[in-house]
Amino acid sequence: GSVSDMLSRPKPWSKLTQKGREPFIRMQLWLNGELGQGVLPVQGQQQGPVLHSVTSLQDPLPQGCVSSESTPKTSASCSPAPESPMSSSESVKSLTELVQQPCPPIDTSKDGKPPEPSDPPAPDSQPTTPLPLSGHSALSIQELVAMSPELDTYGITKRVKEVLTDNNLGQRLFGETILGLTQGSVSDLLARPKPWHKLSLKGREPFVRMQLWLNDPNNVEKLMDMKRMEKKAYMKRRHSSVSDSQPCEPPSVGTDYSQGASPQPQHQLKKPRVVLAPEEKEALKRAYQQKPYPSPKTIEDLATQLNLKTSTVINWFHNYRSRIRRELFIEEIQAGSQSQAGASDSPSARSGRAAPSSEGDSCDGVEATEGPGAIDTEEPGGPTAAAKSQGGPAEAQREEAPRPAEKAESPLSGTPGPDHADEDHADEDESAPAAARGPRGQPGVPAKPRRTRGGGGRRYLSRPAQGGPEAREGAPRSSALPSTSAPAAARRPSSLQSLFGLPEAAGARDSRDNPLRKKKAANLNSIIHRLEKAASREEPIEWEF
DNA sequence: TTGCAGTCAATATC
DNA sequence: GATATTGACTGCAA
Numbered sequence: 022g023s024v025s026d027m028l029s030r031p032k033p034w035s036k037l038t039q040k041g042r043e044p045f046i047r048m049q050l051w052l053n054g055e056l057g058q059g060v061l062p063v064q065g066q067q068q069g070p071v072l073h074s075v076t077s078l079q080d081p082l083p084q085g086c087v088s089s090e091s092t093p094k095t096s097a098s099c100s101p102a103p104e105s106p107m108s109s110s111e112s113v114k115s116l117t118e119l120v121q122q123p124c125p126p127i128d129t130s131k132d133g134k135p136p137e138p139s140d141p142p143a144p145d146s147q148p149t150t151p152l153p154l155s156g157h158s159a160l161s162i163q164e165l166v167a168m169s170p171e172l173d174t175y176g177i178t179k180r181v182k183e184v185l186t187d188n189n190l191g192q193r194l195f196g197e198t199i200l201g202l203t204q205g206s207v208s209d210l211l212a213r214p215k216p217w218h219k220l221s222l223k224g225r226e227p228f229v230r231m232q233l234w235l236n237d238p239n240n241v242e243k244l245m246d247m248k249r250m251e252k253k254a255y256m257k258r259r260h261s262s263v264s265d266s267q268p269c270e271p272p273s274v275g276t277d278y279s280q281g282a283s284p285q286p287q288h289q290l291k292k293p294r295v296v297l298a299p300e301e302k303e304a305l306k307r308a309y310q311q312k313p314y315p316s317p318k319t320i321e322d323l324a325t326q327l328n329l330k331t332s333t334v335i336n337w338f339h340n341y342r343s344r345i346r347r348e349l350f351i352e353e354i355q356a357g358s359q360s361q362a363g364a365s366d367s368p369s370a371r372s373g374r375a376a377p378s379s380e381g382d383s384c385d386g387v388e389a390t391e392g393p394g395a396i397d398t399e400e401p402g403g404p405t406a407a408a409k410s411q412g413g414p415a416e417a418q419r420e421e422a423p424r425p426a427e428k429a430e431s432p433l434s435g436t437p438g439p440d441h442a443d444e445d446h447a448d449e450d451e452s453a454p455a456a457a458r459g460p461r462g463q464p465g466v467p468a469k470p471r472r473t474r475g476g477g478g479r480r481y482l483s484r485p486a487q488g489g490p491e492a493r494e495g496a497p498r499s500s501a502l503p504s505t506s507a508p509a510a511a512r513r514p515s516s517l518q519s520l521f522g523l524p525e526a527a528g529a530r531d532s533r534d535n536p537l538r539k540k541k542a543a544n545l546n547s548i549i550h551r552l553e554k555a556a557s558r559e560e561p562i563e564w565e566f
Numbered sequence: 567t568t569g570c571a572g573t574c575a576a577t578a579t580c
Numbered sequence: 581g582a583t584a585t586t587g588a589c590t591g592c593a594a
Contacts, residue, residue: 191582206573208584221571221592294576295587314569335568336588343570344586 166222166229174214175354177231182211188241190248198247199234200227213347216354297337301327305337313342 185195196207210227217225234240297305308315308323315323315338324331 192584193582202572203574204583205575205585208582209573209586212584215571219571224572227572292588296577297587333587337586339569340586340588343572 162226162229163222165233166225169225169229169232171217172225172228172232174217174220174228175351177228177235178211178214180235181231184235184241188245190241190244194244194248194251198244200230202227213344213351215347216350219350295329295333297329297333301329305334305341309338309341313338 181195184190185192191204192207192211193204196202196204200207200210202210214228215224217228220228237243304327305323308319312319320331320334320338323329324334327334
């Protein structure tokens, strides 16, 4: 009966008591394959097979915060280190606590017990994550990400770059060992970090990992070790050239698996990489300036004219849009940090707010933040908003700004008038930011270039949306908004602070220090509240803000 | 179906 | 050899 009830009407995580969370943790563990096959002891029972599996989490969970990050692929050891055994209920309980407050453990692992460079390399690593994180470790990192306060992505990457450079550590090594990403991704990430708000849960993961890594006093040392081991392994391989089918080398630090076995078969099937000629790129950029969101027909035409596959053209547009967007984030961040070093906003927050402006156009003048007003006026205001925000020329020019080549072509883009406004969804999508700006237009809450009202929590699949309706309706990811996203962070600022080694959570700082923000946040909250109320009553909404 | 986020991996560049 | 760029792919949400 309880199961049925729980499965059909699960409560949101935030509404659950510690005890109430247990079943969900068990389920998660079960899904992760962490629980044994045995019969689970019913609540209250003291012993049972599960206990062990659960117990084993006791350590990794907290420790994973740091250790799993810093030593993912290394150690050759394989077993999940059966940590201190304890009674089943105890273990479950402690696990719950750990999930709830990951901080203390972190501290432990930080100072006292350095995450054992050789802790469970999780040979059983998940297929989904490149990182050899065992189920629970992965769980913990996800938990951490979910609970993480707003991080200054720009600052983090800056520091990481410094550390790597200073210590002559490569991106590849860092990426593969610490982040579980390839060199290209790392490079991209370090060079063009997105503002926190713009990141999905998954996208935040690398930043949390970086932050944790930065907090680890032995970070460089470990990476150096790794480097040495890699070198050793390489030399070894070189010497023992022939046979040698990869013994248990120091857990193949990255390189191995990429060069490992399975050599040829795929080679023949490999598609040659398409490399667009400069003229082709130019043509595409010109097309982009006229129609950032070309219709299928336009794409088709372009493909024909340029003698490219339509998929290539489509991909190009996708990539170009998103990359341009990111460049703008960076520009804004840099501009912002230069213009006002001591501002109350964190760089990421700033950029987050600025981003939409770049996409949409003038929206920035609005401070995108007049959220309240935008929240409903935009929605219906489709036509005008669309025409305005699509702001073909403005957008194109702004976006192209960083690219001199395009700038020269702006004249071209100056004529998009006729079709850019009506074309396909171009208008929708570009207007969306304006609309979305309402709810997201919160301080530090960038609008997404689509109508994703309250899409904020959409990626938080593994857990019920936090904090009821607001979390979904309001500005989803902004921790600047006390009642919306980052609720956990808000609830446990101090612990998270220590966890992330932050003097103070950027988000918290924002909302605390900036009265304007507070005011706006409060305003928005009240609007959301009223909207919800009205919605539930189905009465006409007719107020002004 | 479309657009996006995130990523990989081939290739270019330093 | 390390890093940067970029076409393509996957998974997700609307």
